[in-house]
Amino acid sequence: MGIAERKLEEKQEMHKRILNGARKVFLEKGYEQASMRSIANEINYSPGSLYFYFKDKSEIFQELHKEGFQLLLNQFKVLDKVGDPFERLKAMGRIFIQFAQENKDYYNLMFIVEEPTKMPEDGGFKIAQEA
Structure with missing residues (x-):
């Protein structure tokens, strides 16, 4: 494995680690009480480093929504046969x-925990369509 491949793999692993930590923080604290600092603390990383991967907690939250809707969409694919x-x-x-x-x-993240100030007017349907 070359340097470029290793760096890409490390970046993907860190991205995944941030999302896993953020999922836990959002579920425990809710969107309003969660912060980039609390997410960084969850994964034992410096808060500033998270900004290399995500613009803000809203972007992390939306990425988690996309993941969830993609999982749900994958399960709905069996309906094509019905x-x-x-x-x-x-x-x-x-x-x-x-x-x-x-x-x-x-x-819970998709349908219970709400991002009150920045949730799109379409109620997240755009996020679901992107997934």
């Missing part, structure tokens, strides 16, 4: 409930 609209609707409900049970952290 022809009957009523059966599709029932299957969609089952998938949604299963997602909520198996991915409690993402579910």
